[in-house]
Amino acid sequence: MxxxxxxxxxxxxxxxxxxxxxxxxxxxxxxxxxxxxxxxxxxxxxxxxxxxxxxxxxxxxxxxxxxxxxxxxxxxxxxxxxxxxxxxxxxxxxxxxxxxxxxxxxxxxxxxxxxxxxxxxxxxxxxxxxxxxxxxxxxxxxxxxxxxxxxxxxxxxxxxxxxxxxxxxxxxxxxxxxxxxxxxxxxxxxxxxxxxxxxxxxxxxxxxxxxxxxxxxxxxxxxxxxxxxxxxxxxxxxxxxxxxxxxxxxxxxxxxxxxLKYRYRSSDNADYRNKAEELRQKMDEADHELLEVLTRRAALTQELAEYKKENNVKILQLERWQEIFRTRPEWAARLGLNERFIAELYKLIHIESIRQQTEVLNGRAIDAVPAPLGPGL
Structure with missing residues (x-):
């Protein structure tokens, strides 16, 4: 309820x-x-x-x-x-x-x-x-x-x-x-x-x-x-x-x-509470691992941006972006993940990658990552 x-x-x-x-x-x-x-x-x-x-x-x-x-x-x-x-x-x-x-x-x-x-x-x-x-x-x-x-x-x-x-x-x-x-x-x-x-x-x-x-x-x-x-x-x-x-x-x-099924926000059942807490702890651990992977990817993006700057190469590489946008959802499907979710996730990752590279090439980022919930946030 x-x-x-x-x-x-x-x-x-x-x-x-x-x-x-x-x-x-x-x-x-x-x-x-x-x-x-x-x-x-x-x-x-x-x-x-x-x-x-x-x-x-x-x-x-x-x-x-x-x-x-x-x-x-x-x-x-x-x-x-x-x-x-x-x-x-x-x-x-x-x-x-x-x-x-x-x-x-x-x-x-x-x-x-x-x-x-x-x-x-x-x-x-x-x-x-x-x-x-x-x-x-x-x-x-x-x-x-x-x-x-x-x-x-x-x-x-x-x-x-x-x-x-x-x-x-x-x-x-x-x-x-x-x-x-x-x-x-x-x-x-x-x-x-x-x-x-x-x-x-x-x-x-x-x-x-x-x-x-x-x-x-x-x-x-x-x-x-x-x-x-x-x-x-x-x-x-x-x-x-x-x-x-x-x-x-x-x-x-x-x-x-x-x-309609009217469900409760929680339960007094001890088994439920214990199992839910155990799973949430595991989710916290998975989130830590996910953030570590994103940090590693950001470092690689930073390194790539430095090479682009040295060689006077543009930030946006359309063929590379198209490849990422095509392959990542395919990889996700093989792992049983929702392809649409992964596609949206990589749009955000790509936008952040552009922000990072802009900061390296031009000394400052013009745009931050846009809020995913729309222009009002």
């Missing part, structure tokens, strides 16, 4: 009361009062959802598509809350949205990925939310930039907002991917490392973009100690007016939740 963050907030109190991960569910868009109530009743009957979510304002990437029912849908959520008792959550992108949401008694707000990426928009929302006391969830920005994500959270904190949670919904990428938005797990893990007080939720709907990917993504999130999930749920997903492919019926949601 996740370890409840220590901050006393709306989210941590619910986590402490429940003892299981938070589940936030509901349709991508509130399409009609009947649809809103149908999902709310089904979630309430199943007894596993903690918060009901629905999109009210849905500006799309291109104009002309369904962009939500707007303020007209807010009374539907009021009715759903009155009937089921479930707290209601919606996305807000402007101070006017905040005003309308609070006027209609919405319990929880979230800031979407397209808004998080814009510090000006986040600041306007922070100013509008100051003094309201409403809980706020912050989705990661569209691009993989941890600094923007943390910056949005800090702007809200500076406005006096303490009931905060972060939502990991994945990141846009030009690279081919099976996901709608690449999860890039290293970024939310780094956020959790830096802000252990913050509740961290996973949005497998927007990461996967397909309902068949929801279960494996959600399972990985729980295994990585996330505090909860936000899953889009619709009574008739195939005919949803937005994001049809990633929504599931309330019945399928319950199947997914029942199939």
């Amino acid at each position: 996740p370890t409840t963050p220590t901050a006393d907030t709306f989210f941590t109190r619910r986590l402490a009361q429940k003892g299981n991960p938070l589940i936030i569910a509901g349709p991508c868009s509130a399409e009609s009062e009947e649809q809103v109530l149908a999902v709310a009743r089904a979630l309430k009957a199943a007894g596993q959802a903690d918060i009901y979510r629905a999109g009210i304002w849905k500006p799309r990437t291109k104009p002309g598509g369904f962009e939500g029912r707007g303020t007209a849908a807010l009374p539907w959520l009021q009715a759903a809350r009155q009937e089921t008792g479930l707290p209601m959550a919606i996305e807000v992108a402007t101070p006017k949205h905040v005003e309308e949401a609070l006027k209609h008694g919405i319990d929880v707000l979230w800031i979407g990925a397209r808004t998080t990426v814009n510090p000006f928009a986040v600041q306007e929302l922070a100013d509008a939310l100051a003094g309201t006391g409403v809980p706020v969830m912050v989705k990661n920005p569209v691009n993989p930039d941890l600094a923007l994500w943390i910056g949005a959270i800090e702007r809200l904190e500076r406005a006096g907002i303490r009931d905060l949670a972060a939502i990991h919904r994945g990141f846009s990428t030009f690279a081919p991917s099976r996901y709608r938005n690449a999860p890039t797990w290293a970024i939310p893990i780094e956020l959790k490392t830096r802000r252990p007080d913050l509740v961290l939720l996973n949005d497998p709907s927007h990461i996967g973009g397909r309902r068949d990917l929801l279960l494996p993504i959600a399972q990985k999130a729980l295994d990585l100690d996330y505090d909860g999930l936000i899953i889009e749920t619709h009574p008739d997903p195939d005919h949803a007016l937005s994001d049809a492919a990633q929504q599931v019926t309330p019945a399928r949601l319950q199947e997914i939740l029942s199939e």
Whole structure:
């Protein structure tokens, strides 16, 4: 089970009361009062959802598509809350949205990925939310930039907002991917490392973009100690007016939740503790050996750079780099290692090699090794 963050907030109190991960569910868009109530009743009957979510304002990437029912849908959520008792959550992108949401008694707000990426928009929302006391969830920005994500959270904190949670919904990428938005797990893990007080939720709907990917993504999130999930749920997903492919019926949601394995952070079993400690010590020893090998390789790089300087030879030798990039993953595969991991590792090694050689040839290094988690680190 996740370890409840220590901050006393709306989210941590619910986590402490429940003892299981938070589940936030509901349709991508509130399409009609009947649809809103149908999902709310089904979630309430199943007894596993903690918060009901629905999109009210849905500006799309291109104009002309369904962009939500707007303020007209807010009374539907009021009715759903009155009937089921479930707290209601919606996305807000402007101070006017905040005003309308609070006027209609919405319990929880979230800031979407397209808004998080814009510090000006986040600041306007922070100013509008100051003094309201409403809980706020912050989705990661569209691009993989941890600094923007943390910056949005800090702007809200500076406005006096303490009931905060972060939502990991994945990141846009030009690279081919099976996901709608690449999860890039290293970024939310780094956020959790830096802000252990913050509740961290996973949005497998927007990461996967397909309902068949929801279960494996959600399972990985729980295994990585996330505090909860936000899953889009619709009574008739195939005919949803937005994001049809990633929504599931309330019945399928319950199947997914029942199939998830809820694991503990640790165990009181003495055999487990002893064996885990023994293996970690061996891993420490292996890491020492690995660092010694990297040190030896760096010394060889230094020596090669000196010879290049003496003979006025350029740093980048493309054929040599291509050979390394081709052969090392092949060697790794023969040893049972992940080829993609080794390829990424050697990219970093090569960048560091260029930095070292630049320092020898030119007296200083122009660039340091870039942070592997993106431009925000």
